[in-house]
Amino acid sequence: MSTRDSPSAIDIRQLTRCYGDLVALQSLDLVVDPGIIFGLLGPNGAGKSTTIKILTTLLPPTSGTARVAGFDVVDHPALVRRHIGYVPQLLSADGALTGRENLMLSARLYRVPRLERMARIDAALAFMEIEGAGDALVRTYSGGMIRRLELAQAMLHEPQVLFLDEPTIGLDPVARRAVWDRLREIKQRSGMTILLTTHDMEEAEVLCDRLAILHQGAVAVAGEPAQLMSAIGPEATLEDVFIAAVGGAIEEGGTYRSVRQLRTTVRRRG
Numbered sequence: 537m538s539t540r541d542s543p544s545a546i547d548i549r550q551l552t553r554c555y556g557d558l559v560a561l562q563s564l565d566l567v568v569d570p571g572i573i574f575g576l577l578g579p580n581g582a583g584k585s586t587t588i589k590i591l592t593t594l595l596p597p598t599s600g601t602a603r604v605a606g607f608d609v610v611d612h613p614a615l616v617r618r619h620i621g622y623v624p625q626l627l628s629a630d631g632a633l634t635g636r637e638n639l640m641l642s643a644r645l646y647r648v649p650r651l652e653r654m655a656r657i658d659a660a661l662a663f664m665e666i667e668g669a670g671d672a673l674v675r676t677y678s679g680g681m682i683r684r685l686e687l688a689q690a691m692l693h694e695p696q697v698l699f700l701d702e703p704t705i706g707l708d709p710v711a712r713r714a715v716w717d718r719l720r721e722i723k724q725r726s727g728m729t730i731l732l733t734t735h736d737m738e739e740a741e742v743l744c745d746r747l748a749i750l751h752q753g754a755v756a757v758a759g760e761p762a763q764l765m766s767a768i769g770p771e772a773t774l775e776d777v778f779i780a781a782v783g784g785a786i787e788e789g790g791t792y793r794s795v796r797q798l799r800t801t802v803r804r805r806g
Contacts, residue, residue, distance in 0.1 A: 544603070545570040545697050545729035546591065551600035553586050553753075560586040562753040563600065568746075570696075571727045573719065575740040575747035579782055582750040584733045585701070591731070592622045592699055605696040618646075621690030625701040628686050631675035635666060635685050638674060639692060646693035660688035664718060680711025687718060691728070698722070700732040704739060716743060737774040749781040756781040 546568035553561040561583045568574045576584050589595035591604050593613040602609045605619035629638050636657060643653040661667040664684040666677075674682060683703065690698060703719070704712040720743070722728055734740055740747055741761050748758035757764060757777065765772045768780055 543570075543606075544568060545572075545605065546574075546731065547601075547603040548587075548591075549601045551587075551590065551602055552598045553583075553590060553595070554598045560753055561590075561597075564750075564754055566748060566755060566758070568729060568731060570729050571723070572745040573723055573730045573732065573743050575744035576731060576733045576750065577735070577740055577747055577778060578750035578756075582782075583753040584750055586753075587750070588699055588701055588731075588733060592620060593617055618693075619696045621693070621695040621698040623683075623686045623690045623698075623700045623703060625705060627682065629674045629682055629689065631673065634671050634673055635661065635677070635688075636670040638685060639689060642689040642692050648693055656692055660692055663721075664688045665714070678711065679707050680714055683707060683711070683715055684718060687715070687722075691722060691726075694726070695728065697729045697731065700730065702734060703732055704734075704736065712739070719743060737778065741774045749778060751782045 544567050546566065548564055548566040551561055551564040551566075552559070564583070564587065566587075576587065578584050586595065590597050590602055590609060593609050593616050596610060604616045607615040607619065609616050629635075630641075633641070639657040639660060640653065643657065648656060657670075658667070661670045664687060666681050666684055666688075669677060669681060674685065677685065687700075687703075700719075704715050707715065716739070719730060719732075723730060732743070744761055746758070746760055747764075749756045757780075759767075761774055761777075764777045765774060768776050
């Protein structure tokens, strides 16, 4: 069998992850076709973060398999990392550097050919509409500008799959729309597959070609947003789909540390 043999952008089979007696993912099956924006929704503790960590090779599964861009995350983690971009929920840009310097670090990290670096950086700044601030320190950026810079960093090496963890959390409506516009254009221009997690039902409905709602570590429902809503009723919203999928349960997931980190991120981007 060749190293790369999956036509799917992401192919998850019977994926399980346990933390001692706690089962975070339970025999998760999920296939994401190439070239789409796929949303991963679910209440806190549903397994979204664990799934992202496994797919980006930050966490090994307990059992099961996951392939990203055709490569197994356990057998070929370096190849997976070479073909993905990842924007975490927490701030990843260095505020003590300029936008251009942050992008140069990313170019070196992802081994972008030296002769192509400046042209790619200039193009990325222009595409994200922050070229005028490229030589300014990132600590002077607005929250929306920081998020667009982080997107530019993650796509500088032209990955096949882009992972975004709560891409617009803490952004005002104008900045949020700007990020949405960039994501749609990324997909249209490059055919890149984008997997994002979100708690924002409007964001999921506007952006996602398909989505899955996780509940207690497994897929509760998956499909196109419009089809999922019509299955509930003619006037149903995506929030109705969400509530039906998780049974209206209030999940007590997350830790003190994760809540603190989340609120710190929101405050910094505010």
